[in-house]
Amino acid sequence: GKPPPRVTWWTNGEMIDDTDESPRAHTVTNTLTLARLTLAHLHTIIVCRASNSNHTAPVQTSVTIEMNFKPLTLKILSTREAISAGKEYELVCQCVGARPPPSITWWLDGVQLANATISTSSNGNVTLSKLLLVPKHSDGGKFLKCMGESPVIDHRPLQDQWKLDVQYTPQVYLAMGSSLSPDEIKEGDDVYFECNVRAHPYVYKVLWYHNGVQVQHNVSVGVIVSNQSLVIQRVRRQHTGLYTCVASNIEGDGQSNAVILKVQYAPVCASGQLHVYGAAKNEEVSVTCRLDAVPPVVHFFWRFNSSGDVVDIAENHVATQGLQSSLSYVARTELDYGTLLCWGSNALGRQKIPCAYKVVPAGKPNPPENCNLTNQTTETLTVHCVPGYDGGLVQKFIIEAYEADSKRLLLNITENTAPQFALRGLEPETSYIVHVYAANEKGPSEKWYLTGYTIKDIAERRTAQVRPPPEELVSVTPILAVVVAVVGSLVLLALVVAVVVSLKKNHCLRNKDVTLPLQTFLADTRDFDDKNPDLIPSNGSGERQKKSPSTPEEGGFGSIHICASVPYHNTVYSTYPRTPRSLSANTTQ
Incomplete structure (x- = not known):
């Protein structure tokens, strides 16, 4: 500028340097040097100002100080x-x-x-x-x-x-004792498990489970729970299954892997099978014997026992598959009813107690007895009866309710346990005819007839005592009177026969507990086949029939009385030589 300007440095309104110089004509400079920067200089604004007259405004420029620092x-x-x-x-x-x-x-x-x-x-x-x-x-x-x-x-x-410091739920690993061979454990051995736990913080409890059910410490039965080990003394087949252990700390519960315990044992009778078979004379019945065993390779044996006569049944007359063996049996005479015995053997030994299957006479059931109306209301009739003889099979009970005037069927109810029925939803002040009967696989019994009525629909709806039906419902014609007389005579005769049969039955029962000395009757299977032409070799025919217990004096066998009693767990042998009688058996494959 002309005249030459004066150049100065300013900060915060204060001049900090006014030393300038003219290195050449018409040029003025001022160099500012800051000797030691500190954090206080950060973001400081420094202004360079030039002025050559008091009559004109100075010109200026500025610079802001930016600084780099390492972390403090x-x-x-x-x-x-x-x-x-x-x-x-x-x-x-x-x-x-x-x-x-x-x-x-x-x-x-x-x-x-x-x-x-x-x-x-x-x-x-x-x-x-x-x-x-x-x-x-x-x-x-x-x-x-x-x-x-x-x-x-x-x-x-x-x-x-x-x-x-990382805390976590327990990590658990379960193993069978190192000295044990898992595939060679048999009944009577001692078994132990070890629960290996890794946890932080450490566990405060360890629980043991068998098939999901907690195992309790019980020294008297040989189960010993000791912190991280489980000992089972004299192991039994019931101990077979999956075992786990669960360890707990404040972080939660840790469950181990599952270890399978497989206990080997000699054959035993399987549960849940039919043990009583009802059959009429000359009727083929398929008797099935099911066993449990580990290992499951089983050899089966059969015998027939009736009234002290014991007969071995040859293998070619039975059909065996795995743990199941079947025998088709036909009772030709009253003496052919008795007990079939079945047992097996495997690598662990022979079955100690054979499975027993009784073959008893069977037929249609007798009708229910002593049927009565025990309660009558405006909408309900209650009928109670006593079950009659079931015919040697499982029976069920049926009631049918008809409207007396129209003979229209209103209700049909089946009960599987007892002949006790509640007929609901009936019309008030109405007469009904009720049929009660039993049925099994052989067919239905005769029917028991009742006549009842619902009471008048009054405000209280109180339950009425059983009383005779209205007079108009029981008017008797001459023909009806004759029918009633004949039926009454037959009922009286039936009662007399029942009393006589009952007395004979009681006589048998008083003598059924006689125990015969034991003597083995061993029949050579070839000789047995020769002397018993009714024994039919295995031909793959016949189906299994589920039967239930029966009594010999009912269901068409009134004159036959079998007084011998054979427990399931014993085999009865005669004390004197007897010639094997004929035995009829068919086999299913």
Whole structure:
């Protein structure tokens, strides 16, 4: 400028340097040197001003001081308490004083973690790094580090570290005792299990389970639970199954793997099978014997026992598949009713107690007895009866209710347990005819007839005592009177016969407990076949029939009385030689 200007430096309204110089004509300069910058200089604005007259405004320019700093402090802010495996945690690392914002990284046992986010305060002085951590149980005892460094200044990085205390639910592993061979355990052996637990903090209880049911400590039955071991003394087949252990600490419950205990044992009778078969004369009945055994390779034996006569049945007259053996049997005479005995053997030995299957006479059931109306209301009739002889088979009971005037069937109810019925939803002040009868596989019994009526629908609807029906319902014609007389005579005759049969039955029962001395009757199977032409070799025919107990004096066998009693668990032998009588048997494959 002309005249030459004066050049000065200013800050915060104060002149800090007025030393200028003219290196050439018409040019003036002023160089400002700041000897030692400090944090106080950060963002300081310095103004360079030029002026050559008091009559004109000075011209000026400015500069702002920006500075780079390495980090001053770095710290992991999160509380350093125990953490749980599998849970998510947000960890924060704070770095103060770095410009520009520092580079912050996380490391776990020397491995850098990537899932972190960084934020910086508005003044750029504080930088936060947030890490989402899901620790594993294996991270316990490892060091988690946070490191911060300036991206533009070469310096030693700052760091903070935390030794992780990771708690976790128990890790459990179950094993059978090392001295045991799992495939060679048999009844009577001692077995033990070991529950190996890894947990932090340590467990406060260990529970044992067999097929999902908790095992209780009981020394008297040979079950000993001792912290992390289970001992079963004199193991039995009932102990077969899956075993697990569950260990618990404050983090939760840890369940082990399942260990299978397979106990080998000699054959025994399987549960849930039919033990009484009802059959008429010359009727083929398929008797099935089912066993349980481990190993399941079983050889079957059959015998027939009746009134002290014991006969072995040859293998070619039975059909065997796995743990099941079947025999088709035909009772030709009254003496052919008795008990079939079946047992088996495997590598562990022979069955101790044979399975017993009784073959008894069977036919249609007798009708229910003593049927009475026990309660009458405006809408309900209640009928109670006593079951009659079931014919040697499982019976059910049926009631049919007809409207007396229209003869229309209103209700048909079947009961499987007892002949007791409640007829509901009937019309008030109405007469009904009721038929009650029993039925089994052989067919229905005769029917028991009743006449009843519902009472008048009055406000109280009180239950009435059973009383005779209205007079108009029981008017008797001459023909009806004759029919009633004949029926009455037949009923009286039937009662007399029943009393006589009952007396004979009681006589048999008083003598049924006689025990015969035991003597084995061993028949050679070839000789047995020769002397018994009714024994039919296995031909693959016949079906299994489910029968139930019967009494010989009913169902068409009134003159036959079998007084011998054969318990399921005993075999009765005669004390004197007897010629084997004919035995009729067919076999199913």
